[in-house]
Amino acid sequence: MAQSDDRRPLSSRDTGWARAIARRLSATGITPNQISTVSMAMAAVAGAAFWLAGTAATGSRIALLLAAALFCQLRLLCNLFDGMVAIEGGKQAADGPFWNEFPDRIADILILAGVGYGIGAPALGWAAAALAVLTAYTRELGRNCGLPADFSGPMAKQHRMATITAAALLSLLEPFWRGQNEVMTAALWLIAVGAAVTALRRAATIVRGLRGR
Numbered sequence: 001m002a003q004s005d006d007r008r009p010l011s012s013r014d015t016g017w018a019r020a021i022a023r024r025l026s027a028t029g030i031t032p033n034q035i036s037t038v039s040m041a042m043a044a045v046a047g048a049a050f051w052l053a054g055t056a057a058t059g060s061r062i063a064l065l066l067a068a069a070l071f072c073q074l075r076l077l078c079n080l081f082d083g084m085v086a087i088e089g090g091k092q093a094a095d096g097p098f099w100n101e102f103p104d105r106i107a108d109i110l111i112l113a114g115v116g117y118g119i120g121a122p123a124l125g126w127a128a129a130a131l132a133v134l135t136a137y138t139r140e141l142g143r144n145c146g147l148p149a150d151f152s153g154p155m156a157k158q159h160r161m162a163t164i165t166a167a168a169l170l171s172l173l174e175p176f177w178r179g180q181n182e183v184m185t186a187a188l189w190l191i192a193v194g195a196a197v198t199a200l201r202r203a204a205t206i207v208r209g210l211r212g213r
Contacts, residue, residue, distance in 0.1 A: 007087070008151050010158075012080060019088075022081055026089030032082040033099040039078035043107030046071035047114025050168070054118030054181065062172055068114075069168040072161050075107050079157070101136065104157065108132040111164065115188055119181040128188045131195035132160055138202040147209045150202045155194030163187050163194075 012018050025035070049068035053061050082100070086092045093099075109129040116125010135156065143149050153159050167187030174183060 007083060008149075008157075010080060013084060018080060018084065022084035022088055025081055026085050026091065030085070031093065032086035032089075032091055032096060033093055035078050035082040035085060036099040036103045039075050039082070040103045040106050040110070042071045042075040042078060043110040046075065047110035047112075050111065050114040050118040050184075052118070053171075054120065058175060065168045065171055069165045072111060072165045072168070075111070076158065076161050079104065101140065105133050105136060108136075108157070108160070112160075112188065112191065115164065115184055119184045119188070121185060121188070124185070124188045124192065128192040128195065131192050131199065132157075134199040135195050135202065138199050138206065142202065142206045142209070145206060145210060147206060150205050152201060152205070153194070153198055155191055155198045159194070160191050163191055 046068045049064045049071065053064035053068065056064055086096055109132075112129040112132060113122070113125045116122045116128070119125075132155075139150050155163070164187055167183050171179075171181070171183040174180070
């Protein structure tokens with residue numbers, strides 16, 4: 001996990017339940033890097049569930065979409081606790097910055113590409129995944145230029161996961177209007193366009209910051 005500076009602002013980090021769980025994890029032999037690695041497994045399950053839901057029968061589709069929504073949120077919980085165990089738990093490691101970023105990018109790709117394949121639009125899924133990675137790239141580019149980390153949206157990581165989780169749950173209602181993946185398709189377009197806007201916004205902030213020196 002990365003250093004304590006330039007952390008993503010999260011209100012959940014200050015909640016009692018999060019602090020309690022982080023303390024328990026910190027008291028074990030579990031490392032922040034292991035938690036970061038688990039986040040990729042959670043994303044893989046979510047992505048596979050989204051993919052399989054595209055061709056599943058009604059009952060199985062419901063179970064798969066619920067599983068996908070659940071594991072998207074479990075991915076976010078891993079992202080929360082790896083940082084808390086590292087910083088608040090005093091378990092920072094020299095290779096923490098790598099494990100702070102790399103698993104997140106893999107997780108974005110697994111989930112968004114999985115959605116794309118599930119709805120029969122792999123190109124859209126990969127486009128959303130690529131633009132999600134681009135938002136992180138521009139954030140890290142700004143840091144490498146000596147500027148503060150920019151976690152602005154409109155489609156930062158937590159926004160992407162909220163959008164895709166909500167879409168998975170709303171998709172459960174599609175049989176009532178005989179829908180065919182319209183909700184998930186709209187969600188991918190929203191994420192792709194929103195991520196593009198986010199990347200451009202962060203890029204503009206970098207340029208302004210460098211010119212203002």
